[in-house]
Amino acid sequence: MLLDEIPSLDLADFLSGDANRKAKFVQDLGAAFNTIGFVAIKGHGLSNDFTKKLYSDVEQFFQSPDSLKQTYEIEGIAGQRGYIGKRKETAKGFKVPDLKEFYHVGQPHKEDGDSVWSEYPANVFPAEYPDFEKNTVEAYQTLEKAGKALLQAIALYLELPQDYFESRVKNGNSILRAIHYFPILDPDSLPEGAVRAAAHGDINLITLLMGASAEGLEVLRMDGKWIPITALPDQVVVNVGDMLDRLTNHKLKSTIHRVVNPPREKMGTSRYSIPFFMHPRSEMDLTCLPSCVSTEYPKIYTDMTAGAFLNERLIELGLKKA
DSSP states (O other), X not given: OOOSSOOEEEHHHHHSSOHHHHHHHHHHHHHHHHHTSEEEEEOSSOOHHHHHHHHHHHHHHHTSOHHHHGGGBOTTSTTOSEEXXXXXXXXXXXXXXXXXXXXXXXXXXXXXXXXXGGGSOOOOOOTTOHXXXXXXXXXXXXXXXXXXXXXXXXXXXXXXXXXXTHHHHTTOOOXXXXXXXXXXXOGGGSOTTOOSEEEEOOSSSEEEEEEESSSOEEEEOTTSOEEEXXXXXXXXXEEEOHHHHHHTTTSSOOOOEEEOOOOGGGTTSOEEEEEEEEOOOTTOBOOOOGGGOOSSSOOOSOOOBHHHHHHHHHHHTTSSOO
């Protein structure tokens, strides 16, 4: 069945302690990820007031002069922390960069003796906006917690132990990305094919998108039709990333999506978006699960670790040199 909108679920059902509600959540989540690859979730732990405040902090930063923003652009780390300037990222398979700038916040460092910390660059935060650090880190930790619960449900759907992903995402390489799709003041000067975010699949396990300040997000349905994604203010939109698609041999689908340019009369306006890209540790093995491979569904992906796959994609996006 082809859906005209993405299904809505409540994470409270999974966490309720009621076996029937939990089982229904698992099946409904799996069915959505089997077909359209997207779902709208409430009960994720972020309040509307907090989300509004965070978007306000992000907006303040992006409205500051380019000269200030560029002081938080760090060379040599492939854009994994701090500010990434306008037109720096090009979607896989496209030649024209996306019309956006963004800011990356990674895993807050913990003194727990984990060897993984040596792999991650330190976070950097704009000193001019002290709430930016406080609220992006809180959003990161809240969405990571919700993401872990969703991965437990996905594990059960795949008939794996509920805690299958726990050790694999502990101190994982997740990224909170605050995006500004900047105003286009002269639409006629745009290169052919330039859009806010060209059609792409996400790299990671799952993505949790909190709010978005304007319409524009579209998802490619299996019949080739683009359908708009809208979520209620209290929902986050969750989709499958390429790593989970690889792990499940395309049983759970990383659906292609894009952010289209607004109508011409709205081209001079900004759009803001804050996705949380949930990544595992770099050593996670993304080899297809044996249960997802059969004569009907032969293995379609080569074996690879999460770290090697991320590295490959950062090069394809133009963020890292080969």
